[in-house]
Amino acid sequence: MSPFLQVSGLTRRFGGLVAVNDLSFSVAKGEIVGLLGPNGSGKTTVLNMISGHLPPSDGQIALADTRLSGLGPHKIARQGVARTFQLVRALPSLSVTENVIVALAFGRKRLWGEAARLEALKRLEQVGLAHRAGQQAGDLTYIDQKRMELARALAADPQLLLLDEWLAGLNPTELQTGIELIRGLKSSGITILMVEHVMEAIRALCGRCVIMNAGIKIADAPTAEALSDPAVVTAYLGEQHA
Numbered sequence: 192m193s194p195f196l197q198v199s200g201l202t203r204r205f206g207g208l209v210a211v212n213d214l215s216f217s218v219a220k221g222e223i224v225g226l227l228g229p230n231g232s233g234k235t236t237v238l239n240m241i242s243g244h245l246p247p248s249d250g251q252i253a254l255a256d257t258r259l260s261g262l263g264p265h266k267i268a269r270q271g272v273a274r275t276f277q278l279v280r281a282l283p284s285l286s287v288t289e290n291v292i293v294a295l296a297f298g299r300k301r302l303w304g305e306a307a308r309l310e311a312l313k314r315l316e317q318v319g320l321a322h323r324a325g326q327q328a329g330d331l332t333y334i335d336q337k338r339m340e341l342a343r344a345l346a347a348d349p350q351l352l353l354l355d356e357w358l359a360g361l362n363p364t365e366l367q368t369g370i371e372l373i374r375g376l377k378s379s380g381i382t383i384l385m386v387e388h389v390m391e392a393i394r395a396l397c398g399r400c401v402i403m404n405a406g407i408k409i410a411d412a413p414t415a416e417a418l419s420d421p422a423v424v425t426a427y428l429g430e431q432h433a
């Protein structure tokens with residue numbers, strides 16, 4: 192399959208620290224790929240560079256035929272890239288619907304007024320949050336905050352969705368709901384790159400995993416193969432013993 196997202200030689204330095212070191216990988220259209228690695232291995236930094244929140248020190252990122260590296264976050268969003276953040280970024284005093292409407296202004300569609308409200312409601316329905324549409328965002332439970340964060344990302348009408356530990360902190364029932372939700376997004380044609388630590392979710396969702404350690408790619412293979420790679424096992428064991 193031809194790559195949809197292509198990352199080549201991606202590097203990010205923070206002073207003397209090389210957080211991401213000459214990383215290359217690709218994601219085909221319609222795939223769910225896991226981006227894994229022990230804490231501090233550079234995963235969020237990779238997402239930040241793909242979404243334009245952080246400029247790369249070196250290397251390139253392309254989506255289909257469009258070069259993303261060098262563009263800012265709003266331009267990248269308009270190319271069809273959306274993301275969730277590890278810490279939900281809600282506007283707590285606004286309603287759930289209003290939070291999604293704010294995100295709509297940055298997406299591919301650019302909707303305002305009644306059209307924006309209807310689109311926001313559609314996205315809330317998609318993530319199972321329509322019944323909370325009028326509630327203040329600050330009053331949502333944790334899982335519902337996560338749903339709202341996802342609705343905000345989906346409001347941008349993404350072709351590529353970047354999930355940063357979206358399933359972290361959910362109880363077992365919520366986790367199953369979350370897994371089904373992400374499966375549904377794949378069925379609707381969205382390509383997904385997900386940073387995740389929850390192994391059950393990774394095994395259930397990701398056809399393939401790219402695994403990093405200390406900024407370097409140590410595995411890139413179908414999930415079961417990648418997770419049993421000796422270099423990966425050693426990297427994770429190192430973390431447990433740290």
Ligand SMILES: Nc1ncnc2c1ncn2[C@@H]1O[C@H](COP(=O)(O)OP(=O)(O)OP(=O)(O)O)[C@@H](O)[C@H]1O
Binds near residue numbers: 208
């Ligand atoms: N803005 C920054 N300034 C300086 N150092 C940073 C910055 N952002 C990340 N780092 C460092 O880069 C390295 C990679 O961090 P990153 O957050 O990408 O790792 P991660 O794999 O996402 O970790 P986690 O699983 O804990 O979220 C870490 O050593 C981190 O301290």
